[in-house]
Amino acid sequence: MSAQPAPASAPEPVPSDDARILVVDDLRSSRMLIGSVLKSAGFSNIDYAGDGIEALERFEAHEPDIILLDIVMPRMDGFEVSHAIRNRFDSDVPILVQSGVQEAEQRVRAFDMGATDLVSKPINAGELISRLRLHIERRRLIARLKRYQKRMDEELHTAEGMQMSLMKEAPEVDAITYPRQARMETFYRPSYKLGGDLWDVFEIDEHRFGVLMVDLSGHGVSAAINAFRLHMLAERSEADAGDPGAWLARLSDELYEILPIEHFATAFYGVFDKRDLSLTFAGAGAPTPVLRRHDGSVEHLDASGLIMGCRSGGQYGNQRIALQPGDRLCLYSDALYENFDTPDGALSVDELSALIVATMEGEVREGFTTDLIQRVFGSMPESFPDDLTILMLEVIQP
Amino acid sequence: MDYKIEEGGAIIKVRISGVLTFDDHERFKSVVKAINESDSATAEIDLGETKMIDSAGIGMLLLANDRAKKAGKEVRLTGANGHVLKVIQLSKVDEIIPVES
Structure with a gap:
């Protein structure tokens, strides 16, 4: 019995994902870093904003599937952005907040303001991708269930009319x-x-x-x-x-x-x-x-x-x-x-x-x-x- | 509903307590299974502690009776009182499953 030769070291194909991701960070270098991590994980539909005001503009122009949000930014910080998305725009889009491990108080506040989850800052590529995928999948699942439920409701409603008649x-x-x-x-x-x-x-x-x-x-x-x-x-x-x-x-x-x-x-x-x-x-x-x-x-x-x-x-x-x-x-x-x-x-x-x-x-x-x-x-x-x-x-x- | 099974010799006895309704469909399947898998030729379903029964509950009794018959067994209902007895009298289920007081 001979050992199988090791496969040639061709890179494993990365499954592509067109989920729309909005990256909000005031540092250009951070945005670049996050963007390249996302691209190498197969995400192709990435949008960027350099502060809170710009984030809301981008959000309004085209609602993303998930938001990666920094806290400390000029003009409008991440807490306000999160709060506005939940309240002003009444959206349940997942919001991942970047937060340092030490900043316990900030982390609690982030959740209070509507964050869905936290990712550590500085960015850890593996963690970031895992959490993104988790929340994107969850959102897709919920969307599917909602569509299904809507269809069932409509069908039941039709049947109800038939029965009443x-x-x-x-x-x-x-x-x-x-x-x-x-x-x-x-x-x-x-x-x-x-x-x-x-x-x-x-x-x-x-x-x-x-x-x-x-x-x-x-x-x-x-x-x-x-x-x-x-x-x-x-x-x-x-x-x-x-x-x-x-x-x-x-x-x-x-x-x-x-x-x-x-x-x-x-x-x-x-x-x-x-x-x-x-x-x-x-x-x-x-x-x-x-x-x-x-x-x-x-x-x-x-x-x-x-x-x-x-x-x-x-x-x-x-x-x-x-x-x-x-x-x-x-x-x-x-x-x-x-x-x-x-x-x-x-x-x-x-x-x-x-x-x-x-x-x-x-x-x-x-x-x-x-x-x-x-x-x-x-x-x-x-x-x-x-x-x-x-x-x-x-x-x-x- | 809850149920207790007593097996001994010729009769398997199933005591049903609480209310027997639509929601008990899954659980009642194990009652049907227990009756059919027992060696006893007669199953006695004791409704003495069954407070209420709805149409789905009656349906479950009919199902248990049908399955048991197909396995060559007899089912009888005992102890029915109050609401359950009224439902049995109204629906004449005793024409299908023997009822003993």
């Missing part, structure tokens, strides 16, 4: 319910841009309309995608949606085909018929609907039932209640009463029901859903921990 606007709902002797109020807010709640109100025939409220398990993007799928399935079979139990059973079977095992949906589906003012409904594990009769009495409907999409052949029974003008029914998703941060603070059905009924007191008026949210949460929260849907159906006078 699945839900009808108030005038569309009114056009369906008023001719059928009912009024509905709706509220929907995803916990984070996209959500897994879905509601719909749609015509069945001239006498009847359907009210669907679904909560897909989980939240965020995956729940939203499942909500889109379910919306498609539901829309396809709206025509024969007159039998709530059979309709949920079919939706459940279809969901079972497409959902992963750990995903499912809870649902309430009801058909209101103006001929006898009845509501025929079926539940699939939906939160308990609260009905306040026109005379003030309160009933809790049973919307329990096998969650949809967990197995094929699930059965959902129909229930039917007779309603009268002035009766008001509230449907809601579990975000209205669950509290995972403080489990003991979660509302029981009776507690929530009392709040719902109190909100329903009085004359017919708009704003039930926002009133209810304020009663439950104390005020209108900026955001909710989970997707929140509230639907209120009221039978009106003919």
